[in-house]
Amino acid sequence: xxxxxxxxxxxxxxxxxxxxxxxxxxxxxxxxxxxxxxxxxxxxxxxxxxxxxxxxxxxxxxxxxxxxxxxxxxxxxxxxxxxxxxxxxxxxxxxxxxxxxxxxxxxxxxxxxxxxxxxxxxxxxxxxxxxxxxxxxxxxxxxxxxxxxxxxxxxxxxxxxxxxxxxxxxxxxxxxxxxxxxxxxxxxxxxxxxxxxxxxxxxxxxxxxxxxxxxxxxxxxxxxxxxxxxxxxxxxxxxxxxxxxxxxxxxxxxxxxxxxxxxxxxxxxxxxxxxxxxxxxxxxxxxxxxxxxxxxxxxxxxxxxxxxxxxxxxx
Amino acid sequence: xxxxxxxxxxxxxxxxxxxxxxxxxxxxxxxxxxxxxxxxxxxxxxxxxxxxxxxxxxxxxxxxxxxxxxxxxxxxxxxxxxxxxxxxxxxxxxxxxxxxxxxxxxxxxxxxxxxxxxxxxxxxxxxxxxxxxxxxxxxxxxxxxxxxxxxxxxxxxxxxxxxxxxxxxxxxxxxxxxxxxxxxxxxxxxxxxxxxxxxxxxxxxxxxxxxxxxxxxxxxxxxxxxxxxxxxxxxxxxxxxxxxxxxxxxxxxxxxxxxxxxxxxxxxxxxxxxxxxxxxxxxxxxxxxxxxxxxxxxxxxxxxxxxxxxxxxxxxxxxxxxxxxxxxxxxxxxxxxxxxxxxxxxxxxxxxxxxxxxxxxxxxxxxxxxxxxxxxxxxxxxxxxx
Numbered sequence: 160x161x162x163x164x165x166x167x168x169x170x171x172x173x174x175x176x177x178x179x180x181x182x183x184x185x186x187x188x189x190x191x192x193x194x195x196x197x198x199x200x201x202x203x204x205x206x207x208x209x210x211x212x213x214x215x216x217x218x219x220x221x222x223x224x225x226x227x228x229x230x231x232x233x234x235x236x237x238x239x240x241x242x243x244x245x246x247x248x249x250x251x252x253x254x255x256x257x258x259x260x261x262x263x264x265x266x267x268x269x270x271x272x273x274x275x276x277x278x279x280x281x282x283x284x285x286x287x288x289x290x291x292x293x294x295x296x297x298x299x300x301x302x303x304x305x306x307x308x309x310x311x312x313x314x315x316x317x318x319x320x321x322x323x324x325x326x327x328x329x330x331x332x333x334x335x336x337x338x339x340x341x342x343x344x345x346x347x348x349x350x351x352x353x354x355x356x357x358x359x360x361x362x363x364x365x366x367x368x369x370x371x372x373x374x375x376x377x378x379x380x381x382x383x384x385x386x387x388x389x390x391x392x393x394x395x396x397x398x399x400x401x402x403x404x405x406x407x408x409x410x411x412x413x414x415x416x417x418x419x420x421x422x423x424x425x426x427x428x429x430x431x432x433x434x435x436x437x438x439x440x441x442x443x444x445x446x447x448x449x450x451x452x453x454x455x456x457x458x459x460x461x462x463x464x465x466x467x468x469x470x471x472x473x474x
Numbered sequence: 475x476x477x478x479x480x481x482x483x484x485x486x487x488x489x490x491x492x493x494x495x496x497x498x499x500x501x502x503x504x505x506x507x508x509x510x511x512x513x514x515x516x517x518x519x520x521x522x523x524x525x526x527x528x529x530x531x532x533x534x535x536x537x538x539x540x541x542x543x544x545x546x547x548x549x550x551x552x553x554x555x556x557x558x559x560x561x562x563x564x565x566x567x568x569x570x571x572x573x574x575x576x577x578x579x580x581x582x583x584x585x586x587x588x589x590x591x592x593x594x595x596x597x598x599x600x601x602x603x604x605x606x607x608x609x610x611x612x613x614x615x616x617x618x619x620x621x622x623x624x625x626x627x628x629x630x631x632x633x634x635x636x637x638x639x640x641x642x643x644x645x646x647x648x649x650x651x652x653x654x655x656x657x658x659x660x661x662x663x664x665x666x667x668x669x670x671x672x673x674x675x676x677x678x679x680x681x682x683x684x685x686x687x688x689x690x691x692x693x694x695x696x697x698x699x700x701x702x703x704x705x706x707x708x709x710x711x712x713x714x715x716x717x718x719x720x721x722x723x724x725x726x727x728x729x730x731x732x733x734x735x736x737x738x739x740x741x742x743x744x745x746x747x748x749x750x751x752x753x754x755x756x757x758x759x760x761x762x763x764x765x766x767x768x769x770x771x772x773x774x775x776x777x778x779x780x781x782x783x784x785x786x787x788x789x790x791x792x793x794x795x796x797x798x799x800x801x802x803x804x805x806x807x808x809x810x811x812x813x814x815x816x817x818x819x820x821x822x823x824x825x826x827x828x829x830x831x832x833x834x835x836x837x838x839x840x841x842x843x844x845x846x847x848x849x850x851x852x853x854x855x856x857x858x859x860x
Contacts, residue, residue, distance in 0.1 A: 331614070397840045445797075446833070448592075449633045453840050456636040463848040 161256025162268050164295035170268075171293075171300075176310050178302035179288075185296045187260035189223050192290070192299060201301040202286040206262035208255060210246040211238050215342045216254055216272075220264050221280035221323050222289070231326050232278075237335035263292045264307065267316050274342045277311070279304075281320045397450075397457040407447060414439050504735040504785070507545065507700075507727060514703045516546045516725065523547075526554055531593040538586045538726065541793050546700060548710070549722035553695050557594065562859050563693040564686070565590055566676050566721070568601030569625055576628045577747035578827070579729035581834070582794070584632040586726070587697045591638060597685065597858035600629060601676050602643040619643065626846050628750060631838035634849075638858045640685060641849040642676075674709035677721035684852050694721040699728060730790060734766040750835065754828045761788065761824050769809075769816035780812035781819075788819045795826050 171178055183195035189205050197203065203223040210216050211233075221227055233243040251257060254275065255266035264279070266272055283289055283304040290299045291307070311318050319340055329335050397403065418435045427434050490505055511518055524539045538544050553563050567587045569580065591598050602622040622643045629641070677694045679686035686692055696706060703725060710720040731746035745764050748757055768786025770776035783789050789809060796802050805822070808814035 449833070449837060452633045452635055453837055456630070456634075456845060457840065459636045460842065460845040460848040463851065463853075464844050467851075 161271070162265075162294055164293050164298060167265055167268065167293050168300075171302075171310065174310060174313060176302065176306045178300045178306070180293075181299050181301075182297060183299065185260075187296065193223075196290055196299050196301075199301065201288040201290050202283070204280075204283075204289050204291060206264070206291070208246045208251060208262045209243050210250060211236075211242050211341075216246055216250065216275040217243070217278060217340075217342075218255075218262060218264060218267070218275055219278045219280075219323070220283075220291075222282045222286070225280050225282050225323050227323050228326070232323070232337070234329045235325075235327065235335050235337040236341050237329075237338040238341070257292075257294055258296060261292050261294065261296045263294065264311065265291060265294055267311065268314055276319075276340045276342045277316065278319055278321045278323070278337075278340060281322045283307075284320065397453045398461070400454075403450065403454055407450065410443060410446070411439060414442055505728065510700060511546050514546075514700070514707075516548050516700075516703060516723065517550075519545050519547050519550065519724070523550065523554075527593070530554060530557060533593055536586060536589040536593075537797055538582070538589075538794070540799065542727075543582070543794055544586060544697070544724050544726045546725040547723055548703075548706075548725075549720060550695070550724050553693060553722045556693060561693070562596055563594075563695050563722075564596055564679065564858075565598040566601070566694050566696050567598070567698060568603060568673070568676075569629065570603045575744075575749050575751065576625065577749045578830070579747060581628075581632060581750070582726060582729050583697050583699060584629055588633050590695070590697060591635060595638075595860060597638045597640070597855055598634065599676055599682060599685075600626075600634075600639065600641045601673070602626060602641065603673065619646075623843075623846055626849065627838055627841040628834075630841045630845060630849060631834055633837065636845070636849055638855060639849060640682065640852075640855065641846075642852075643850070646850075647852070673705055674712070677706070677709050678713070678716070678718045680718070684854055685858070690717065691719055693719045695724060696721050697724050698726070700725040701728070729794065730787060732760060732764040732766065732787060734787060735785060735790075748827055748831065750831055750838070752831060754824075754832075757827050757831065758824050761820050761827070765791070765820060765823070767816045767820075770812075773815070776815065777812040780810045781816065783810050786816075786819075788816065788823045791823055792819070792826065795830060796822070 168180070179199075181196050181199070183192075186192040186195070189203055193203055204220055205223050205225075205227075207219040207221075207227065208216065209219060209229070217236075219227060219232070229243045230240055234240060236243070246254075248259060251259060251262070254269075254271050255262065256269045256271055257263065257266050264277055267275060267277060286304065288301040288303045289307070290301045292298065293300050308318050321337060321340075327333065327336055415435055418438050419431065423434070424431055490509070519539075519542070524535050527539060528535050556563065565587055567583055569584075587598060590596070602625060626641055675681050677696065679689050679692040679694065696702075698706075703723065706721060706723055713720045731743075732748070733746060745760060748760060752760070766785065766787040768782035768784065768789065770779055770781070781789070783806065786809075789805065792802060792805065796805075805814065805819060809816075809819055
């Protein structure tokens, strides 16, 4: 299940991340939050949970005063005009596992959010500290952006700072500058590093290249559809003989079990075996053949890949 | 190879139009396939063919053969004669990657081709005409290539055997071949007028020296939708002059749009089709809302007169995809007589389509970029006829 506020705070403390905690009544907006912590030193942040037309998700975390234009952002990500919109409420619960009004970079701790891309306002670097909700609207914590950075990287998240107010032209000869931040199907650390090495940071604040580094732990690849659990399971059964057999046996057992019921026993008696057998063939033939073909194709591809980089030596 | 459908629903007193760029029926009726066969000059695929295929392959003929979805051909009998003598053939089919959205109509030829590959144990070449769409639709070369690869993943998900299948894109592979065979000089990318040769070239085994060298007389069988017939008629004319066998064709009906049989599914109208990316909810919604019903307007009339199965889309779709012949027959009787209502038929259809779409998605999820590279690599296929 999703991380709780206390679990998060415990973790921050365990990793010796410095932060100050402020409790207040539940707030749903930056304005409301400002009433309680606005007088304290630190930048208030607004956090947007966005989605594109291909059901990919993004968190844009910015200083409250930074102007964020979704149309511009959408183009810079290579999604065309109007490719980005606010994610629906259900996604908040399902993917970020936080309540309404509580979008926060800390939500990325959750497994369910592993494919969400994070864009941080470059402006954070000018602040001594910034306020975020620690997975709950009744608390705000302020911490230095470097500490947030460190914490996120320690859990294997890629962190990208973006000049959110910039509006660079996007066209035939000017590829979208943020395209690397769009979540993709199979993303490994090296892919992200390569792609973002060319991300240009507006030289206003500093001349360091975009801080995109991550821990050695690989971002796990995942298929592109919503049912992550199911499809992930069947993808791996194409590469692993044990899983393949397990899946086949499961399907076959399901048919056997569904056919062996009282009415069928009465109806077919001794012939029940033959009936179940032919039912299995009828229902499973096509499906199992497809499974086997995918298994073969996967094995061939692995061999092909290995062969092309290291051709076998023949005597 | 497929072009976008520009069907307008109001076609007045005109002949039906079927060519690779446009498909529309006369008036608001159905496509007259008998007339089409006459007009084009191809042959009907009758039951004797289906039985012969059954005998030669020792397996149940594909649902699309049993249900007459693939209903016409050119020289398929010669392919079968040669096969009986021990002479193999290769398959050739293709796709014009115009958009990422693939719908069930797109999958039909690929599903059938996969069956042919398995049943006859023959190799297959798949052409991605990324240059065609680039020229006609003003896509950048990069975008065209990217779309081609995305489409390749859906194609691979149909279950083709990598040890017998070569996928190639026009941009990367074909250019040189056309120059060689047709004697054109100059650039790889030849221009709109020359597109037909680009589609014709893979019908000749010499276009694939890494696969078929020394096999100049190897026959080619092309499964396609019947609107592709004109392209290949030209190829068949040219073949003997170049010293090759004429490619044989096996042709399918159009997969009708959800709204009815006045044309074929179009990737530009999302509600005319079921997409491989549609969720169970989407499928349910689309079938319930848009699938054209041949049922009567009231329950009493329906019980009295039964459904008009000629125009009923849910029943038609079931005839494409419901494997169980007995169950389909049962539905035909009950629905045709009015004892079964449209809602029930639609419900069954939703189940069948959801199963297909979900299976496709699971298979597609397992297709990696490396696998696409492997399918597209110019490599020998030593076991392609085994």
